[in-house]
Amino acid sequence: xxxxxxxxxxxxxxxxxxxxxxxxxxxxxxxxxxxxxxxxxxxxxxxxxxxxxxxxxxxxxxxxxxxxxxxxxxxxxxxxxxxxxxxxxxxxxxxxxxxxxxxxxxxxxxxxxxxxxxxxxxxxxxxxxxxxxxxxxxxxxxxxxxxxxxxxxxxxxxxxxxxxxxxxxxxxxxxxxxxxxxxxxxxxxxxxxxxxxxxxxxxxxxxxxxxxxxxxxxxxxxxxxxxxxxxxxxxxxxxxxxxxxxxxxxxxxxxxxxxxxxxxxxxxxxxxxxxxxxxxxxxx
Amino acid sequence: xxxxxxxxxxxxxxxxxxxxxxxxxxxxxxxxxxxxxxxxxxxxxxxxxxxxxxxxxxxxxxxxxxxxxxxxxxxxxxxxxxxxxxxxxxxxxxxxxxxxxxxxxxxxxxxxxxxxxxxxxxxxxxxxxxxxxxxxxxxxxxxxxxxxxxxxxxxxxxxxxxxxxxxxxxxxxxxxxxxxxxxxxxxxxxxxxxxxxxxxxxxxxxxxxxxxxxxxxxxxxxxxxxxxxxxxxxxxxxxxxxxxxxxxxxxxxxxxx
Numbered sequence: 001x002x003x004x005x006x007x008x009x010x011x012x013x014x015x016x017x018x019x020x021x022x023x024x025x026x027x028x029x030x031x032x033x034x035x036x037x038x039x040x041x042x043x044x045x046x047x048x049x050x051x052x053x054x055x056x057x058x059x060x061x062x063x064x065x066x067x068x069x070x071x072x073x074x075x076x077x078x079x080x081x082x083x084x085x086x087x088x089x090x091x092x093x094x095x096x097x098x099x100x101x102x103x104x105x106x107x108x109x110x111x112x113x114x115x116x117x118x119x120x121x122x123x124x125x126x127x128x129x130x131x132x133x134x135x136x137x138x139x140x141x142x143x144x145x146x147x148x149x150x151x152x153x154x155x156x157x158x159x160x161x162x163x164x165x166x167x168x169x170x171x172x173x174x175x176x177x178x179x180x181x182x183x184x185x186x187x188x189x190x191x192x193x194x195x196x197x198x199x200x201x202x203x204x205x206x207x208x209x210x211x212x213x214x215x216x217x218x219x220x221x222x223x224x225x226x227x228x229x230x231x232x233x234x235x236x237x238x239x240x241x242x243x244x245x246x247x248x249x250x251x252x253x254x255x256x257x258x259x260x261x262x263x264x265x266x267x268x269x270x271x272x273x274x275x276x277x278x279x280x281x282x283x284x
Numbered sequence: 285x286x287x288x289x290x291x292x293x294x295x296x297x298x299x300x301x302x303x304x305x306x307x308x309x310x311x312x313x314x315x316x317x318x319x320x321x322x323x324x325x326x327x328x329x330x331x332x333x334x335x336x337x338x339x340x341x342x343x344x345x346x347x348x349x350x351x352x353x354x355x356x357x358x359x360x361x362x363x364x365x366x367x368x369x370x371x372x373x374x375x376x377x378x379x380x381x382x383x384x385x386x387x388x389x390x391x392x393x394x395x396x397x398x399x400x401x402x403x404x405x406x407x408x409x410x411x412x413x414x415x416x417x418x419x420x421x422x423x424x425x426x427x428x429x430x431x432x433x434x435x436x437x438x439x440x441x442x443x444x445x446x447x448x449x450x451x452x453x454x455x456x457x458x459x460x461x462x463x464x465x466x467x468x469x470x471x472x473x474x475x476x477x478x479x480x481x482x483x484x485x486x487x488x489x490x491x492x493x494x495x496x497x498x499x500x501x502x503x504x505x506x507x508x509x510x511x512x513x514x515x516x517x518x519x520x521x522x523x524x525x526x527x528x529x530x531x532x533x534x535x536x537x538x539x540x541x
Contacts, residue, residue, distance in 0.1 A: 184337050185380035189394040189446060190369040199397055203384050 050255065071249040072256060078243060079256045082236035083264065089152065089224045089235055093159035094217045100164025102202075105171035119168070126165035132226050134158045139230045151232020159224060163216055170212045174205035210279060214272040221264055236260055287346075288313045288481055289334065289450055294343035296329055296505075303329050304505045307343070311450065314479045318492035318513075320528060321502035327485040330502065331454050334483070335372045336365045347371045348449045370398070373443030377455040379435040381427040381442070387414070388423040391442045398446070406445075413441040417471050433464030437471050444475075451475065453484035489532040493517050501525045 014022075052066030100122075107119030126134070135158040142149055149157065178201045186196040228238035236257045244253030287310035296304040303326045311317050319327045332338040334345055336352070344353040348371045352364045382390050391410035395401040401409075414420045417437040427435055436456055443451060453472070457465040469491050476482060476495050486492060492499050492513055499516045501509040503524045509516065520526040 179380075181376060181378050181380040182382065185374075185376065185382070188335055188337065188369055188372070188374035188376075189442075190366050190398045191394075192366070195397050199393065200382055204382075207384060 065251070067252050067255070068249050071247060071252050075243045075247075075249075075253065076256060079236065079239045079253060080260060082234060082239040082257075083260050085233060085235035086221060086224050086237075086261075087264070089155055089159070089227060089233060090217060090220045092156045093163060093224065094213070094220055096156060096160025097163035097167055097216070097220075098213060100160060101167035101171045102206075104164060104168035105175055105205075106197075108168070108172055109175065122161075123165045123168055126162055131158070131162050131223060132229065134162055135226050135229055151227070151230045154230060155224070155227030155233050159220060159227065163220060163223075167209075167213065167216055170209050170216070171205060174208035175201060177208045178204045207279065211272070211276045214268075214275060218265055218268050218272065221268065222261055225261075287311060288348055289483065290344075290346040291330075291334065292344040292346070294330070294333060294345070295341045296326070296333060296338060297341045302505060304333070307505075307507060309500065309507065309510075311481060311483055313449075313481050315497045316476045316480075316482045316495055317484070317498045317500060318496040319483070319485045319500045319502055320487075320489070320492060322528065325502040326505040327502045328454050331452050331483065331485050334452060335369050335374055337374075370446065371449045373446055373448035373451045375436070375439050375443055375451065375453045375456050377458050379427075379432070379439045379459070381435055381439055383427050385426075386423070387419070387425050387427070387430070387438050390427070390438060391445045394442065394446045409445050409447075410441070413444045414438070416444065416474075417441045431464060432460045433467045436460065436468045440468075440471055440475075450481040450483060453482065453486070455485050455487065457486070457488055489517075489529070490536075501528065 048064060050065045050067055052064060054061060054063040056062070104119045104123055107115050110116045110119070135155060138149070138154040138158045139151065142154065182200055182204065183196060186200045191199065224235060225237035227233045228235060228241065231238070240253040240257035241250075244250035289309070289311040291307055291309040294304055294307040294309075295302070307330060309317075309330075319330060321327045329338055333340045334347065336345070340354065342354055344351060345368065346352075347368045350364060350367050350371065352361065352368060356364060382393065385393060388407070388410050391413060392403070392406040395406040395409055396403060411420060411423065414423055417440055419434060419437055419441070422430060422434060422438070427438070430438065440451075440456075456472070457468050460468065465488070469488060472482070472484075472491070473495055494513075496513050498510060499513050500507055501516065501522065501524070503522075508522045509520070509525050516525065517529055520529050
């Protein structure tokens, strides 16, 4: 009895708050574990779907999709080499898009009618037509004007212009997220409108726009597949369709490409999450 | 002594609303003038007309010999307004510090960008002014790490770093928690004792009573009374002033009780 009591004394007593907090952590952890397990199950199902297994239920026989593993082994490398091109095209395009989006958003604030009109006209025209069509347009129309761009640059131009139009809304929101008080403080210091925009408003708007721009980049990774349509950019999609068509193994080729797109998206999403938490820490 | 701020025949409309009517007001160097009045009486608008954050509808503003009247237009006007802003320092109710810059950069921003000062000199001035508001130890922090009172003190240092001829305070303590008001008022009191010319809109009657050289009472856009604080607080002439002072007294009595 005596020993037991002494022993009990040595354990530091947990406060009510500690216990509640631990319970919360347990609930959160259990949730995450279950989500993870479910992912594994879904993934296994997809793999099973492409495993070429034959099985019988009762009197009926089922079989899942069989893939040509030899083709995959032979062409994996060729297709994979397109991932670099995909990222390259996407990075160039997002840079162009960011610049255009900022200009379009600033134009939208302009009190000069032609400038305002140019901004709205650009956004309207781009948003009013399909991206697929725009990719062809730059590839086909510009040479008629004597401007011959490589497939890569035509693609980057199309993607950049397209995303720039959509992203102008992000930058517009960014610019309007900078409060009136900030502008007034800048003006009260004697800044010119240009200094106020360059030193105070745009830096804050850009910080606001970084996370959504990351999202756009992730979307762009996949939309860059459309530039393969011109036949001159040897990115993932182009390579997959080329070898798939030549050897009548379209499905296998596309699955390889899909895996690469997905993995790239996962990696960039993780980076994006990290960036977002870091930015939100600096805020407020 | 000649006035450092002279407001003549100032009128201001917001749409059809006549918010300021024929305001005439002068501030002499080293004077501390408090503008009091109910909310909606136009006191903030009056202050903001001085550095043209609000565009006066009619009348003339003169700061340190530089005059801007409604008749000047175009580029000359823009330059004159900018020169007036260089001669005035403004402190806002909501602080309006630049959140993407450190405390020191907030204060250096004006001298560097607006005055074209080199970084070394700007840094010296910034540190000197941070010292004045007692926050030199916070120089590398970002505004989001500061309390409201500290933010406002940094904002005061930012305005001082431009070496203005007159400091304008627009309800500098109204956005603060009660326990943080004291530190800001203390800094302002110190500035007043150092001979800074100050024009402030405030609800802090205690401050007006103790520190102001003159109190201006605004009611529905009209200056209804201006006198020394002793006179205003002991012998208010206008019934509106009396009502304002009485409400302050009641508040003070209930605080003491």
